[in-house]
Amino acid sequence: MDLFKNPLILKITAFVFITLTFFYLGKHWSHGGYQQLVFFSTPGESVGVSPNYNKDFNVSDLVLQPPPPPPPQSDRVNRTFGIIDSEGKMSDDFEVGEFDPAEVKNWGNETEVESEGEGSRVRIKRFELCKEGMREYIPCLDNVEAIKKLKSRERGERFERHCPEKGSGLNCLVPPPRGYRQPIPWPRSRDEVWYNNVPHSRLVEDKGGQNWISKVKNKFRFPGGGTQFIHGAEKYLDQIAEMVPDITFGSQTRTVMDVGCGVASFGAYLLSRNVLTMSIAPKDVHENQIQFALERGVPAMVAAFATHRLLYPSQAFELIHCSRCRINWTRDDGILLLEVNRMLRAGGYFAWAAQPVYKHEEILLEQWEEMLKLTRRLCWELVKKEGYIAIWKKPMNNNCYLSRDTGTTPPLCDRDDDPDNVWYVDLKACITRLPEDGYGANVTTWPASIQIDAYIARKELFKAESKYWYETINGYIRAWHWKKFKLRNVLDMKAGFGG
Ligand SMILES: *[C@@H]1O[C@H](CO)[C@@H](O)[C@H](O)[C@H]1NC(C)=O
Ligand SMILES: *[C@@H]1O[C@H](CO)[C@@H](O)[C@H](O)[C@H]1NC(C)=O
Ligand SMILES: *[C@@H]1O[C@H](CO)[C@@H](O)[C@H](O)[C@H]1NC(C)=O
Ligand SMILES: *[C@@H]1O[C@H](CO)[C@@H](O)[C@H](O)[C@H]1NC(C)=O
Numbered sequence: 001m002d003l004f005k006n007p008l009i010l011k012i013t014a015f016v017f018i019t020l021t022f023f024y025l026g027k028h029w030s031h032g033g034y035q036q037l038v039f040f041s042t043p044g045e046s047v048g049v050s051p052n053y054n055k056d057f058n059v060s061d062l063v064l065q066p067p068p069p070p071p072p073q074s075d076r077v078n079r080t081f082g083i084i085d086s087e088g089k090m091s092d093d094f095e096v097g098e099f100d101p102a103e104v105k106n107w108g109n110e111t112e113v114e115s116e117g118e119g120s121r122v123r124i125k126r127f128e129l130c131k132e133g134m135r136e137y138i139p140c141l142d143n144v145e146a147i148k149k150l151k152s153r154e155r156g157e158r159f160e161r162h163c164p165e166k167g168s169g170l171n172c173l174v175p176p177p178r179g180y181r182q183p184i185p186w187p188r189s190r191d192e193v194w195y196n197n198v199p200h201s202r203l204v205e206d207k208g209g210q211n212w213i214s215k216v217k218n219k220f221r222f223p224g225g226g227t228q229f230i231h232g233a234e235k236y237l238d239q240i241a242e243m244v245p246d247i248t249f250g251s252q253t254r255t256v257m258d259v260g261c262g263v264a265s266f267g268a269y270l271l272s273r274n275v276l277t278m279s280i281a282p283k284d285v286h287e288n289q290i291q292f293a294l295e296r297g298v299p300a301m302v303a304a305f306a307t308h309r310l311l312y313p314s315q316a317f318e319l320i321h322c323s324r325c326r327i328n329w330t331r332d333d334g335i336l337l338l339e340v341n342r343m344l345r346a347g348g349y350f351a352w353a354a355q356p357v358y359k360h361e362e363i364l365l366e367q368w369e370e371m372l373k374l375t376r377r378l379c380w381e382l383v384k385k386e387g388y389i390a391i392w393k394k395p396m397n398n399n400c401y402l403s404r405d406t407g408t409t410p411p412l413c414d415r416d417d418d419p420d421n422v423w424y425v426d427l428k429a430c431i432t433r434l435p436e437d438g439y440g441a442n443v444t445t446w447p448a449s450i451q452i453d454a455y456i457a458r459k460e461l462f463k464a465e466s467k468y469w470y471e472t473i474n475g476y477i478r479a480w481h482w483k484k485f486k487l488r489n490v491l492d493m494k495a496g497f498g499g
């Protein structure tokens with residue numbers, strides 16, 4: 001394997017290997033199987049102690065173990081992964097990820113692993129358990145001090161990230177809910193989860209009558225309904241697919257965002273249609289809805305349409321859906337809908353299910369008119385309106401924007417505005433330009449898109465590493481019996497291209 005001749009790769013491999021080995025050892029030395037993986041499983045104790053506390057590990061022993069079995073050679077298959085060099089030729093001369101060796105050392109510090117002597121012995125530090133009231137604590141969202149200092153709260157600023165300053169971060173273990181147990185495995189988790197794992201009854205009280213969620217003995221049940229899914233989520237998806245046949249879930253439409261996702265039934269049901277949905281909601285009065293989504297095994301993130309860009313690049317989603325998500329899309333010259341526009345692919349769809357679409361009260365009719373005017377100025381085409389759903393399509397290129405009357409608002413964004421720059425970037429009331437080269441407008445259907453993307457991709461996408469990860473993960477599953485862990489939600493903290 002040429003890969004392992006590269007010293008950097010070797011370092012990374014060793015690092016990953018050590019990390020995984022500790023995980024494995026921790027699991028096996030804790031005498032209790034899965035439950036003990038939650039390091040603090042005895043409720044009521046004021047101090048939680050890692051099962052590895054005070055144990056010594058011989059690092060050189062661990063590092064010297066053989067790496068996972070090398071992936072099978074595949075010379076005879078035509079290579080479809082690699083990078084495109086400056087001449088547009090496929091090449092395998094690339095590094096997986098961009099690792100700074102210094103950074104790897106920092107990680108060691110952050111995991112609070114103390115090294116003694118020549119780096120051969122390691123001791124895990126002891127942490128206190130956080131206060132009882134912190135079971136739901138999220139450092140960047142529950143930073144009361146920072147929220148108090150906000151100049152304005154009118155635009156939902158308090159639901160955005162306010163991370164603690166360096167040095168004042170969390171230094172205790174957030175306790176699991178009382179009576180926490182191993183989650184019900186997918187696919188059953190789509191329909192029921194343990195009450196104790198997400199002990200929030202407020203949503204049932206508020207939304208129980210709307211067929212979203214109910215509590216039956218020690219479980220929550222999700223009937224697959226929802227305020228707008230009167231006939232169930234399956235029927236609702238069928239309706240969208242019939243309204244706009246081009247949406248074709250699973251091939252034309254592969255990545256979806258569900259805004260204000262509730263208990264994420266929309267995303268849960270789209271999974272079986274081969275669509276990946278990112279369900280988002282703020283951590284608001286309905287407690288943390290995202291916890292229900294994750295417990296069900298549906299990908300989800302806490303996020304709010306407020307004053308900053310969401311943490312996704314431009315053209316990330318083929319469909320963005322909002323069913324009664326209670327967002328004022330027309331406020332501030334449509335600044336929030338412009339954020340939807342940025343994240344939608346060229347030719348992507350926006351599906352809106354809300355009262356103004358179908359109710360005839362005067363104020364709602366006015367809101368509908370406002371929405372129509374705004375979407376027209378954004379060059380969105382109202383493809384279909386039926387029942388309580390309206391579906392718009394974003395243009396394929398900039399032609400329509402450029403042919404608008406001069407002075408039409410919102411204006412196009414400056415040419416030097418980087419649409420993929422999202423980290424703490426303020427929202428602006430301007431239309432994100434589409435790339436002149438048509439990138440994003442000409443996507444082949446899944447699964448072919450995973451390969452073709454490398455050809456038509458932006459420069460950074462060149463390090464397509466899907467095949468590398470496919471084989472590596474298979475190696476890990478075989479060597480470390482990952483199947484036993486019954487993993488469903490995994491957070492990849494250096495996702496790269498998501499391989
Ligand atoms: C760690 O393991 C290596 C290799 O097995 C051995 O040579 C060394 O003596 C061990 N160190 C300690 C401190 O046990
Ligand atoms: C590889 O590509 C060549 C040329 O495109 C084709 O003739 C050949 O059949 C392919 N081989 C495989 C194994 O797909
Ligand atoms: C990590 O810890 C070592 C030893 O305590 C220290 O020398 C080094 O500066 C630390 N690195 C960072 C980035 O804090
Ligand atoms: C949305 O915001 C605009 C401007 O602030 C306001 O006029 C309008 O009434 C709001 N619409 C809703 C539904 O709250």
Ligand SMILES: *[C@@H]1O[C@H](CO)[C@@H](O)[C@H](O)[C@H]1NC(C)=O
Binds near residue numbers: 438441442
């Ligand atoms: C889309 O791709 C097809 C086939 O590769 C090509 O013929 C067509 O010109 C492309 N269209 C755009 C808008 O790039």
